[in-house]
Amino acid sequence: MISAKHLILVFIFFSVTIFEKKLVALELFRDESSLILQDSIVQQVNGNPGSGWKAAANPRLANFTIGQFKHLLGVKPMPKNELVGIPVVSYPKNLQLPKEFDARTAWPHCPTISNILDQGHCGSCWAFAAVESLSDRFCIHLNISVALSVNDLLSCCGFMCGYGCDGGYPYQAWQYFVKHGVVTSECDPYFDDIGCAHPGCEPVYPTPNCVKKCKAENLIWGESKHYGVNAYTVSSDPQSIMAEIYKNGPLEVDFTVYEDFALYKSGVYKHITGRVVGGHAVKMIGWGTSDDGVDYWLLANQWNRDWGDNGYFKILRATDECGIEENAIAGLPSFKNLNFIRNYAAADVHPDDAL
Numbered sequence: 001m002i003s004a005k006h007l008i009l010v011f012i013f014f015s016v017t018i019f020e021k022k023l024v025a026l027e028l029f030r031d032e033s034s035l036i037l038q039d040s041i042v043q044q045v046n047g048n049p050g051s052g053w054k055a056a057a058n059p060r061l062a063n064f065t066i067g068q069f070k071h072l073l074g075v076k077p078m079p080k081n082e083l084v085g086i087p088v089v090s091y092p093k094n095l096q097l098p099k100e101f102d103a104r105t106a107w108p109h110c111p112t113i114s115n116i117l118d119q120g121h122c123g124s125c126w127a128f129a130a131v132e133s134l135s136d137r138f139c140i141h142l143n144i145s146v147a148l149s150v151n152d153l154l155s156c157c158g159f160m161c162g163y164g165c166d167g168g169y170p171y172q173a174w175q176y177f178v179k180h181g182v183v184t185s186e187c188d189p190y191f192d193d194i195g196c197a198h199p200g201c202e203p204v205y206p207t208p209n210c211v212k213k214c215k216a217e218n219l220i221w222g223e224s225k226h227y228g229v230n231a232y233t234v235s236s237d238p239q240s241i242m243a244e245i246y247k248n249g250p251l252e253v254d255f256t257v258y259e260d261f262a263l264y265k266s267g268v269y270k271h272i273t274g275r276v277v278g279g280h281a282v283k284m285i286g287w288g289t290s291d292d293g294v295d296y297w298l299l300a301n302q303w304n305r306d307w308g309d310n311g312y313f314k315i316l317r318a319t320d321e322c323g324i325e326e327n328a329i330a331g332l333p334s335f336k337n338l339n340f341i342r343n344y345a346a347a348d349v350h351p352d353d354a355l
Contacts, residue, residue: 041262061262073167073257075168091240101288109139116312132250173252177228188211255315299312
């Protein structure tokens with residue numbers, strides 16, 4: 001028989017547990033609703049002689065709460081059961097690579113490499129970085145200049161890729177290219193149905209519907225599809241990441257974002273101050289060494305050109321700063337369906353060049 005004392009102890013245990021959960025929820029709410037303290041962060045970064053980078057207040061983020069800033073991110077952790085069997089590409093450590101490399105100058109005939117886009121208030125970074133990288137690789141490998149559709153991937157990949165504007169899985173985006181292909185941005189522009197050139201205003205945007213019909217009347221959805229050959233991750237060894245970019249072009253990476261990253265302006269970023277906000281995916285386009293001898297990665301963000309260094313940023317290389325080297329993802333373009341593609345020049349290359 002259970003004693004009264006025992007019942008009291010059980011009651012106290014559950015009461016304390018419920019109270020603790022309420023405190024955690026309250027603290028989370030406070031974090032979500034608290035403002036990004038731009039002035040304080042700028043002072044801490046710029047006043048630190050060892051920071052290696054400069055911060056600046058960003059008018060776009062004025063009065064932004066942490067919760068609002070999270071909608072500029074969007075990488076979700078991969079389910080553990082999905083991690084099994086993912087191909088990992090690595091390169092020999094003795095490969096001779098240049099001390100600095102910039103995909104924009106290495107492939108100047110590929111205009112998409114230099115594009116800086118704007119994901120707006122939608123956690124679609126995982127889709128942007130993937131689509132932009134594959135677009136670049138179509139030009140690099142097949143000599144086809146094409147801007148592929150973020151909207152197709154974002155709206156039509158569904159639960160395979162995650163949660164649309166509420167975040168997604170970068171590797172699954174590349175699998176979508178292989179299995180389903182992706183149309184051009186001319187066929188399916190980003191958020192065109194709400195009448196914005198880019199969704200840069202409040203409120204947070206819901207995931208658009210998958211319509212599988214081109215906006216342009218002269219284009220056909222199925223005939224506009226561009227496919228990937230494969231999807232793979234690249235070894236976290238910096239030499240392998242460099243070799244992959246040097247050989248095949250820009251790739252997608254994701255990393256942990258802290259509050260101070262929101263106010264990056266120039267230099268080589270490393271975390272100095274602020275709380276963890278979430279995971280973010282971007283396009284990595286090269287590497288180099290700063291004038292004061294700091295090795296860095298060169299990356300393109302998708303928060304428009306008024307953020308950072310004209311839309312770009314540098315981050316410490318070979319130290320796995322913020323996990324930047326842990327999850328490099330890529331794939332190669334396919335010739336599949338290209339016989340049906342119109343309005344784009346066919347490439348004069350051998351099919352083996354795309355493998």
